[in-house]
Amino acid sequence: MNEARxxxxxxxxxxxxxxxxxxxxxxxxRMAAQHYDFIWxxxxxxxxxxxxxxxxxxxxFLIAAEKMARIAPDCERSFLFQTAVxxxxxxxxxxxxxxxxxxxxxxxxxxxPSPLPDAMAEERxxxxxxxxxxxxxxxxxxxxxxxxxxxxxxxxxxxxMLELAVGTVASRLRRARDMFRRAAERLRTRLERGVxx
Amino acid sequence: xTFPRLSEAGTELERELLSSARLxxxxxDGLKRTLLALGVGAGAIxxxxxxxxxxxxxxxxxxxxxxxALVGGAGVGMVVKWVAIAAVVGGGAALSAAPVVxxxxxxxxxxxxxxxxxxxxADSRTAAEPVPxxxxxxxxxxxxxxxxxxxxLSLGARPAYVGAPxxxxxxxxxxxxxxxxxxxxxxxxxxxxxxxxALGQLDAYDRAFPSSVMADEALVLRVDALxxxxxxxGAAALGRQFLAGHPASPHAPHLLHVLGANNRDRFGPIAx
Numbered sequence: 001m002n003e004a005r006x007x008x009x010x011x012x013x014x015x016x017x018x019x020x021x022x023x024x025x026x027x028x029x030r031m032a033a034q035h036y037d038f039i040w041x042x043x044x045x046x047x048x049x050x051x052x053x054x055x056x057x058x059x060x061f062l063i064a065a066e067k068m069a070r071i072a073p074d075c076e077r078s079f080l081f082q083t084a085v086x087x088x089x090x091x092x093x094x095x096x097x098x099x100x101x102x103x104x105x106x107x108x109x110x111x112x113p114s115p116l117p118d119a120m121a122e123e124r125x126x127x128x129x130x131x132x133x134x135x136x137x138x139x140x141x142x143x144x145x146x147x148x149x150x151x152x153x154x155x156x157x158x159x160x161m162l163e164l165a166v167g168t169v170a171s172r173l174r175r176a177r178d179m180f181r182r183a184a185e186r187l188r189t190r191l192e193r194g195v196x197x
Numbered sequence: 198x199t200f201p202r203l204s205e206a207g208t209e210l211e212r213e214l215l216s217s218a219r220l221x222x223x224x225x226d227g228l229k230r231t232l233l234a235l236g237v238g239a240g241a242i243x244x245x246x247x248x249x250x251x252x253x254x255x256x257x258x259x260x261x262x263x264x265x266a267l268v269g270g271a272g273v274g275m276v277v278k279w280v281a282i283a284a285v286v287g288g289g290a291a292l293s294a295a296p297v298v299x300x301x302x303x304x305x306x307x308x309x310x311x312x313x314x315x316x317x318x319a320d321s322r323t324a325a326e327p328v329p330x331x332x333x334x335x336x337x338x339x340x341x342x343x344x345x346x347x348x349x350l351s352l353g354a355r356p357a358y359v360g361a362p363x364x365x366x367x368x369x370x371x372x373x374x375x376x377x378x379x380x381x382x383x384x385x386x387x388x389x390x391x392x393x394x395a396l397g398q399l400d401a402y403d404r405a406f407p408s409s410v411m412a413d414e415a416l417v418l419r420v421d422a423l424x425x426x427x428x429x430x431g432a433a434a435l436g437r438q439f440l441a442g443h444p445a446s447p448h449a450p451h452l453l454h455v456l457g458a459n460n461r462d463r464f465g466p467i468a469x
Contacts, residue, residue, distance in 0.1 A: 152454020
């Protein structure tokens with residue numbers, strides 16, 4: 001298979017699968033190429049620590065590979081995101097247990113990142129604050145909020161992705177925004193007082 | 198009901214924090230490692246030419262998969278060790294010298310290497326409530342199974358990649374590893390807010406790969422870079438052109454989002 005053919009396979013979702021390239025393998029490669037960044041970002045904003053996000057993303061795609069035959073072509077993104085939500089909850093639970101069990105240097109080895117340039121350190125700090133605010137939201141509200149405010153989906157798209165009624169999405173989004181804004185206000189007050197910097 | 202997005206209509210703090218999420222990127226080789234773990238990466242990014250080397254590459258993918266699978270049952274922090282081992286024995290080998298890989302395989306099977314690795318600190322403390330995952334290889338089995346069984350166990354439904362790689366797979370010469378590497382550098386530059394470097398790297402990418410596999414991803418990154426660089430008009434023009442040709446692309450929501458509010462009106466109907 002030449003490069004152009006491979007490029008076509010990855011870039012064109014509806015291209016006919018050649019007989020010499022297993023259909024599920026083609027689909028898995030394309031799914032990963034198209035959705036990896038989205039799933040990685042989603043996992044991060046759903047509370048997966050940075051150092052665990054790569055492996056969590058890998059788990060999402062491995063689970064999808066196992067269940068590939070049952071995933072409708074137009075539901076891939078939805079399946080991946082819903083799987084990511086479940087994986088995120090599991091990883092968070094496991095990670096929390098591990099944090100509780102670790103002390104001293106052991107904990108530093110997991111948490112402490114390498115020294116970063118100032119700009120990257122500031123960016124990382126912003127994301128820490130963002131995750132702190134998102135942590136204030138229950139997971140059902142958090143998923144809707146992340147898809148709307150960070151991934152830029154609209155309510156019907158979110159409803160379709162999460163298999164919810166549009167009204168349910170709107171209700172959750174309203175509550176999520178209220179909680180997020182209250183948490184942001186508390187953070188702003190705290191920062192103005194010089195606490196938490 | 199449509200709410201004004203806080204990333205556009207919120208307070209300064211809300212906007213700043215929400216926008217920080219857009220440039221959050223993973224490790225440079227995250228996608229590559231996932232492709233390897235899936236087994237499809239072994240074929241897609243293999244640069245090996247011999248049957249023996251390709252077989253090792255497939256096994257490497259399996260090792261990576263096994264390493265990841267261990268994560269689910271045994272905690273998160275330990276993953277680094279397991280995946281590093283898998284990457285050295287598998288993924289890294291797939292991209293480097295085949296003779297070295299063959300030597301490793303002949304003398305030190307992945308499972309044997311894993312078994313000699315320092316014992317993960319959290320295995321007994323964090324094993325509670327693993328996510329049911331049929332791709333997982335129980336740590337004890339992974340550590341004790343003969344090397345020949347590891348790929349079969351890890352790859353599950355894709356034994357053909359392990360035992361009988363297609364001649365077509367073996368002949369493939371993919372640019373994917375190099376493309377992913379270049380795009381990872383672009384993401385790193387964007388994360389560091391070095392937009393000039395990111396745009397320069399994207400120019401180099403376009404020159405190096407005129408028929409690229411990751412063209413769509415590169416274009417999306419260029420839109421992000423242009424916005425971050427202050428060239429919203431250029432970003433909008435590029436985004437509009439892409440959306441006109443790919444209205445149902447998985448990248449469409451992201452582009453619409455970063456290109457601003459009420460963009461559906463500005464960019465025309467988008468396939469739902």
